[in-house]
Amino acid sequence: xxxxxxxxxxxxxxxxxxxxxxxxxxxxxxxxxxxxxxxxxxxxxxxxxxxxxxxxxxxxxxxxxxxxxxxxxxxxxxxxxxxxxxxxxxxxxxxxxxxxxxxxxxxxxxxxxxxxxxxxxxxxxxxxxxxxxxxxxxxxxxxxxxxxxxxxxxxxxxxxxxxxxxxxxxxxxxxxxxxxxxxxxxxxxxxxxxxxxxxxxxxxxxxxxxxxxxxxxxxxxxxxxxxxxxxxxxxxxxxxxxxxxxxxxxxxxxxxxxxxxxxxxxxxxxxxxxxxxxxxxxxxxxxxxxxxxxxxxxxxxxxxxxxxxxxxxxxxxxxxxxxxxxxxxxxxxxxxxxxxxxxxxxxxxxxxxxxxxxxxxxxxxxxxxxxxxxxxxxxxxxxxxxxxxxxxxxxxxxxxxxxxxxxxxxxxxxxxxxxxxxxxxxxxxxxxxxxxxxxxxxxxxxxxxxxxxxxxxxxxxxxxxxxxxxxxxxxxxxxxxxxxxxxxxxxxxxxx
Amino acid sequence: xxxxxxxxxxxxxxxxxxxxxxxxxxxxxxxxxxxxxxxxxxxxxxxxxxxxxxxxxxxxxxxxxxxxxxxxxxxxxxxxxxxxxxxxxxxxxxxxxxxxxxxxxxxxxxxxxxxxxxxxxxxxxxxxxxxxxxxxxxxxxxxxxxxxxxxxxxxxxxxxxxxxxxxxxxxxxxxxxxxxxxxxxxxxxxxxxxxxxxxxxxxxxxxxxxxxxxxxxxxxxxxxxxxxxxxxxxxxxxxxxxxxxxxxxxxxxxxxxxxxxxxxxxxxxxxxxxxxxxxxxxxxxxxxxxxxxxxxxxxxxxxxxxxxxxxxxxxxxxxxxxxxxxxxxxxxxxxxxxxxxxxxxxxxxxxxxxxxxxxxxxxxxxxxxxxxxxxxxxxxxxxxxxxxxxxx
Numbered sequence: 001x002x003x004x005x006x007x008x009x010x011x012x013x014x015x016x017x018x019x020x021x022x023x024x025x026x027x028x029x030x031x032x033x034x035x036x037x038x039x040x041x042x043x044x045x046x047x048x049x050x051x052x053x054x055x056x057x058x059x060x061x062x063x064x065x066x067x068x069x070x071x072x073x074x075x076x077x078x079x080x081x082x083x084x085x086x087x088x089x090x091x092x093x094x095x096x097x098x099x100x101x102x103x104x105x106x107x108x109x110x111x112x113x114x115x116x117x118x119x120x121x122x123x124x125x126x127x128x129x130x131x132x133x134x135x136x137x138x139x140x141x142x143x144x145x146x147x148x149x150x151x152x153x154x155x156x157x158x159x160x161x162x163x164x165x166x167x168x169x170x171x172x173x174x175x176x177x178x179x180x181x182x183x184x185x186x187x188x189x190x191x192x193x194x195x196x197x198x199x200x201x202x203x204x205x206x207x208x209x210x211x212x213x214x215x216x217x218x219x220x221x222x223x224x225x226x227x228x229x230x231x232x233x234x235x236x237x238x239x240x241x242x243x244x245x246x247x248x249x250x251x252x253x254x255x256x257x258x259x260x261x262x263x264x265x266x267x268x269x270x271x272x273x274x275x276x277x278x279x280x281x282x283x284x285x286x287x288x289x290x291x292x293x294x295x296x297x298x299x300x301x302x303x304x305x306x307x308x309x310x311x312x313x314x315x316x317x318x319x320x321x322x323x324x325x326x327x328x329x330x331x332x333x334x335x336x337x338x339x340x341x342x343x344x345x346x347x348x349x350x351x352x353x354x355x356x357x358x359x360x361x362x363x364x365x366x367x368x369x370x371x372x373x374x375x376x377x378x379x380x381x382x383x384x385x386x387x388x389x390x391x392x393x394x395x396x397x398x399x400x401x402x403x404x405x406x407x408x409x410x411x412x413x414x415x416x417x418x419x420x421x422x423x424x425x426x427x428x429x430x431x432x433x434x435x436x437x438x439x440x441x442x443x444x445x446x447x448x449x450x451x452x453x454x455x456x457x458x459x460x461x462x463x464x465x466x467x468x469x470x471x472x473x474x475x476x477x478x479x480x481x482x483x484x485x486x487x488x489x490x491x492x493x494x495x496x
Numbered sequence: 497x498x499x500x501x502x503x504x505x506x507x508x509x510x511x512x513x514x515x516x517x518x519x520x521x522x523x524x525x526x527x528x529x530x531x532x533x534x535x536x537x538x539x540x541x542x543x544x545x546x547x548x549x550x551x552x553x554x555x556x557x558x559x560x561x562x563x564x565x566x567x568x569x570x571x572x573x574x575x576x577x578x579x580x581x582x583x584x585x586x587x588x589x590x591x592x593x594x595x596x597x598x599x600x601x602x603x604x605x606x607x608x609x610x611x612x613x614x615x616x617x618x619x620x621x622x623x624x625x626x627x628x629x630x631x632x633x634x635x636x637x638x639x640x641x642x643x644x645x646x647x648x649x650x651x652x653x654x655x656x657x658x659x660x661x662x663x664x665x666x667x668x669x670x671x672x673x674x675x676x677x678x679x680x681x682x683x684x685x686x687x688x689x690x691x692x693x694x695x696x697x698x699x700x701x702x703x704x705x706x707x708x709x710x711x712x713x714x715x716x717x718x719x720x721x722x723x724x725x726x727x728x729x730x731x732x733x734x735x736x737x738x739x740x741x742x743x744x745x746x747x748x749x750x751x752x753x754x755x756x757x758x759x760x761x762x763x764x765x766x767x768x769x770x771x772x773x774x775x776x777x778x779x780x781x782x783x784x785x786x787x788x789x790x791x792x793x794x795x796x797x798x799x800x801x802x803x804x805x806x807x808x809x810x811x812x813x814x815x816x817x818x819x820x821x822x823x824x825x826x827x828x829x830x831x832x833x834x835x836x837x838x839x840x841x842x843x844x845x846x847x848x849x850x851x852x853x854x855x856x857x858x859x860x861x862x863x864x865x866x867x868x869x870x871x872x873x874x875x876x877x878x879x880x881x882x883x884x885x886x887x888x
Contacts (some may be wrong), residue, residue, distance in 0.1 A: 196809065301731045
């Protein structure tokens with residue numbers, strides 16, 4: 001288990017006073033100090049980690065958020081921002097000496113602006129809520145993380161959430177136009193608007209995916225897109241992971257970017273089929289779902305092209321959806337893959353590395369070896385189009401040592417992803433979970449430059465400390481220049 | 497008199513920047529030098545020339561990624577992609593001719609540093625949206641890398657976005673990884689003739705609100721053309737063109753169609769804003785605005801400072817040349833029009849040295865936001881040696 005920064009006993013001792021001060025700036029019901037009520041917030045989607053927050057606040061306005069942050073800044077109190085708490089990497093894990101600031105009361109869709117093809121929403125609106133607010137107009141919001149019923153836009157911005165359609169439509173960062181955010185010192189800033197490209201440094205670009213370490217988002221302007229005219233899917237079974245991977249490469253190589261392209265391995269197929277009875281073939285090693293969306297003429301043409309590619313790649317079963325119901329049925333098993341695995345194992349641990357797709361067979365083979373080594377089963381679902389793997393490690397937390405073994409297995413998988421040229425996380429974020437693996441991918445200088453960005457926003461590092469970065473560097477120390485004068489290779493800058 | 501520094505590898509680049517930092521000696525950073533006339537003049541002592549950090553290092557068409565030296569000519573990249581039926585979907589514009597220089601001279605590092613984009617911006621994104629990984633040297637003389645070589649990654653801050661559009665003021669890139677995408681098999685352009693700015697924006701808005709996946713929407717008033725580009729697979733293009741023609745029948749504008757070859761030529765003109773290339777002494781401004789505010793902003797500008805121009809991005813991008821008689825190139829008027837007409841921002845793209853030294857070339861911003869921007873610059877380039885003052 002990872003350690004969080006040592007709580008500041010001085011701050012914790014002032015807990016009652018801090019709660020009283022917060023009640024002076026927020027409605028009474030917005031300050032939660034009672035232990036029983038705080039318990040609700042002790043964990044997020046990474047349930048293996050729990051910590052009771054010192055106090056929880058649920059402000060209702062940007063002005064209140066600003067006041068709370070200003071107070072915390074002046075009194076050296078840490079803040080953990082929280083949306084719906086669905087993070088799978090522990091991004092909203094509380095701190096014993098910190099205030100968890102929930103944005104759950106920011107639930108309004110403020111404006112729908114069709115001529116500018118955008119919507120202005122508060123951060124507590126759910127991802128699906130945005131689409132629901134515009135779907136009667138024929139529009140939708142493209143990023144669709146699988147937790148979209150619950151997860152909120154503010155959290156999506158913090159994590160740069162993706163989803164099954166992001167190969168074609170991009171992740172959150174490609175789909176937002178403007179932000180209002182409160183900095184740790186209480187300053188309210190507005191970035192972007194309803195126009196494209198922000199002014200000077202692209203702050204929206206770095207805030208998106210910053211995991212709550214740079215500021216608290218209080219308003220988001222998202223782009224909305226006309227809903228594709230139609231969507232159809234193919235369900236293609238293969239005798240090996242290699243042939244499925246080959247099919248994926250050939251689809252992309254043929255210039256086709258499907259709306260979604262998902263792969264499942266044998267254990268995942270069996271778990272899903274047993275759960276939802278989607279009619280998946282059980283005698284295949286790998287199953288691909290390829291969804292084509294867009295104008296009908298295009299979808300029909302591409303369905304045929306993909307069918308030919310699939311057969312040439314050695315498919316052993318191939319079905320094409322001929323109705324909305326059939327398409328949804330193809331997806332039913334994939335969408336239920338996580339709970340399906342939850343049925344065959346008391347607990348599972350979901351990983352999230354990205355690899356160059358060509359490395360897939362190598363990674364899956366090595367993963368099978370690791371599975372034997374650790375004595376734990378693993379099922380794989382895979383955003384095949386963009387190389388984003390979700391191995392699900394099956395374990396039982398009630399067996400002493402199994403959680404630790406699952407974590408070690410997971411860490412080995414992520415190191416493997418980095419070794420083959422990939423990255424630690426494709427969409428779930430670093431959070432607490434992958435914090436200590438960051439050196440597998442980044443050098444000390446790489447990380448210091450990231451922290452320097454943090455220092456420009458939050459020099460006292462009061463926002464969500466203990467997440468993302470394995471080592472806390474003080475900003476004052478990072479600010480110094482270390483010049484090795486006299487040891488330069490170009491003592492007199494030569495003319496070239 | 498400037499001194500030229502021309503590193504031939506990443507470690508030489510690091511040593512040179514470390515030296516500049518130690519001496520607090522400012523340098524101007526160039527790739528091919530095709531955009532040197534954009535930004536505030538800097539009068540740097542040194543010229544850091546990255547053109548030797550050139551070459552495609554990894555290109556896996558099926559992985560949709562390419563890694564290359566930051567000084568690699570865009571032209572080299574585009575021809576490598578073309579032979580695999582791929583492209584840089586952000587369609588980087590070429591500032592060369594607009595600035596009175598030759599065409600096709602930029603580098604990928606320059607394209608990313610300026611966050612270039614083209615007519616496909618509203619659909620496919622800008623350079624920032626395709627910038628996956630970087631190795632760079634900050635103004636501290638330290639090498640760092642960020643991002644990765646895969647298309648989907650959220651590990652650590654998205655530092656590529658920070659460097660995209662930073663105009664070389666935070667770090668000097670040595671190697672970059674970009675996302676590449678399939679090129680369309682077929683392109684056609686529907687032209688509506690003789691529309692006013694209001695009619696053109698209304699037509700473009702209708703098309704962009706439809707599910708027909710328009711990938712370019714521009715209005716060229718001098719030619720009297722509203723252009724709608726439809727790209728993709730042949731059957732699909734055919735069907736969508738028919739659907740859009742039907743959708744816009746009520747506009748009562750004459751419709752004609754450009755084939756693939758004609759489309760390519762016309763969209764290059766739009767991308768590189770050919771209508772305002774000359775006369776070269778006129779200041780040129782680039783305005784990013786909410787598309788629906790374009791007509792009123794356009795009218796207000798034409799009544800005050802603008803002489804000619806065009807709209808791209810369905811109205812979201814206004815290009816215009818201003819009359820040479822305005823001492824500030826029209827800066828104040830343009831920015832107050834935008835403030836009144838729905839927001840957005842304006843950047844001076846073409847202007848003499850005196851004008852660029854005298855007016856804010858890049859959009860001014862609120863004090864708190866500006867302070868934050870300045871802190872970022874100070875954290876990455878504390879000695880102020882990298883393109884210092886050009887933007888920040």
